Amino acid sequence: MPNADVLIVGSGAAALQAAEKLCHQKNVIIFTKRTRYDGNTNMAQGGIAAALAADDRWEWHYEDTMRAGCYHNDAEAVAYLVRCGPEVLRQLLEEGMAFDQDESGLSLGQEGAHSQRRILHAGGDATGANLLRHMQKRVEGRVRLIEHEMVLEIIVQDGICLGVATRGENGEIRHYYAPHTILAAGGAGGLYEFHSNNSTITGDALALAYRAGCELVDLEFMQFHPTMLYVDGRCAGLVSEAVRGEGAFLQNSSGEQFMKGLHEQQDLAPRDVVARAIHEQMLQGERVFLNIAPVEKFAERFPTITALCRHHGVAVEEALLPVVPGAHFLMGGVRVDLDGETGIQGLYAVGEAACNGVHGANRLASNSLLEGLVFGERVGRHILQKPDVQAAPCAPAPQRGSGRPLPAKRDIQQRMSRYAGIVRTEESLLQMKTWLEECLEEEAYGTLPYESMTNEEVTVHNMLTAAWLMTRAALQRKESIGGHCRLDGITVSGPVAPIILTKQSRQLAGTGGKA
Known part of the structure; x- marks a missing residue:
């Protein structure tokens, strides 16, 4: 029996925007592994970019976004973002969202790589916190938001997503089923020693999606x-x-x-x-x-x-x-189309967890909250048009691990900063990859024995998995472009092919964990 119509993993701007579009017609549950305020949205000092000024045009915002992304962007995704952005922000204004004003009206700021002043702020440098509280009020009483409950696994059966397995503070493992599951759990900034992210952002979405069988794309592009x-x-x-x-x-x-x-x-x-x-x-x-x-x-x-x-x-x-x-921000993520479809029936991704190509190789400043709002709304509307088909779930088989000790979080962070950080070489990346593969249990590349692990151990394992995926992508990307700099690589000035990683590609390679 389904527990809800839609399950959402994550509680930031993208998650809440999708939830708001869905909750008037669907029963929605949101999971967050700490509190509803723990996430990158609440910490966002920057603003939201949109061509709202009379002397600005969406075409200029489009070109700024493409240029910043080294033209590795998906042009259709960028056009959708910048054309829909002004209307989404006007809707927030109509609802009473208090953006900063000056004597001429909305106060529009300037940020890096923008050709115009088009950044809206709220509370000066507290835009994210103000936006989060506004969006929480929109869904208050309409969705069930479960705090302090970590999603351990996405349940997939015969290529269909059935729901998620979770564990809360009391240690009880629960299984929630729904026809639609949205992954909106953020990026992977917490894999590094120096980062701007909330401490909960540790690559969980990448690890969950990889184990579920999703394609992941452009993970080498860390801003x-x-x-x-x-x-x-x-x-x-x-x-x-x-x-x-x-x-x-x-x-x-x-x-x-x-x-x-x-x-x-x-x-x-x-x-x-x-x-x-x-x-x-x-x-x-x-x-x-x-x-x-x-x-x-x-x-x-x-x-x-x-x-x-x-x-x-x-x-x-x-x-x-x-x-x-x-x-700061991961441009890559779970590979999705513009509707958030992952390729696994019933499973969607949105926000920083997802990659539809909108940011290319390097995100333009203040396009992240905009992305969450624009594509969160689109994913929500798309699901409303989909039938609620729920397959009968089988009891998941328990997985057994070897009990190998896990490294400390700080060890992972320091090594990622040193070997897969701002500048990289093949030698440094190979060192990182070798160490990660020594830490990861062979069977856990595709499954996770979460029954015998604490939530903290699952988090560390997710960090190892996400770091391994990002390091593999960085090794495959020989070119220096955008957020990926190879000291021993080649410099390009135009589009490059995407780097796609999957569980299946590793198995087909037959490299025993060394792909």
């Missing part, structure tokens, strides 16, 4: 945000690109503004360019700072960042914020 606050050798939080959009600039400890002459857009160059420039400065022994002196009323414009700095003992009055690049 590193150039400016993470760097205190006492650790990443303390994100410093939004909007700060540079308001006039701040990068300099090294010698006072050199090193982005000048490096790129035509200087400090507002695409994120991969800026992140690698900072990385190069650090390799030369320089410290890197964001000079915020040109930003008027910084504390008023960026209250979240100001509070973050003060909490960590960084004086904004001195105008120099120490920064370091950190993993």
Whole structure:
């Protein structure tokens, strides 16, 4: 018997947008492994990009998105995103979503690689938190949102998704069945030592989808945000690109503004360019700072960042914020079409967990929340047109593991940063891959003995699996493009073929885990 019409794994912008479209006609359950506020949406300092200004055009937003993505984007997906974006935002405004205003109306900010001021913010640098609460209110009382319950496995039988297996705080494993399941559990920033993501974002969606038999695509394209606050050798939080959009600039400890002459857009160059420039400065022994002196009323414009700095003992009055690049956004993910279909009947993916090609090799700033809103709505509408066909489930067979000890999370993060980080080589990637395959149990490439594992152990195993998939993709991608930089690779300026990974391709290769 089905427990619901639709199950949604994840509780961010994409999940809630899909849920809002569905909950008026369907019984919807949302799962989140911690609380409803633990996710990247709540942490998003940046805004939402859309061609809303009278002197802006969606065609310009389209071209900016394609250029930032190195033209590896799916053109149809990009056109849909930028054409639908303004209408989706107008709907939020009509509902009472409070975006920031100035004397002329909506306050539109500038961010890297955008040719126009088109970024909407809410609460200065707290757009994500404001959007999340607005969207939670839209579905309040209409959906069942289950907190502190981790999805362990997607249940697939004869090529059909039947639902999910979960475990909550009491340790009880439950099976939920539904005709439709949406994977919206975010990306994989938490696989790295320095990252901007919520601590719950550990590649779960990639591991779940891989074990279910989905295709995964373009996992080598990890975007590193150039400016993470760097205190006492650790990443303390994100410093939004909007700060540079308001006039701040990068300099090294010698006072050199090193982005000048490096790129035509200087400090507002695409994120991969800026992140690698900072990385190069650090390799030369320089410290890197964001000079915020040109930003008027910084504390008023960026209250979240100001509070973050003060909490960590960084004086904004001195105008120099120490920064370091950190993993931020995964352009690749579960391969889907524009309706979120994965290729497994009844299973969909949306948001950062998915890849429909909209971001190409490098995401344009402030297109992530927009993607969740636009394609979350499209997936919801698509499911409303699908029949609710539920196959009779069989009891899942228990899986047995060898009990091999798992590494610590920090060990995985440090190794990924060192061997599969901002810049890569075949040698470093092979080192990473070899270590990961020593950690992974042979049988667990396709199944997971979650009955004999704690939720924390499942999380670590998901991290290993996601890291292994991303490292394999990075090894296969010989070209340097967008978020993927191979020091020993070739540079290209146009589209490249996608890198697709599946359980089946590994089995066909017959390489015993070494594919």
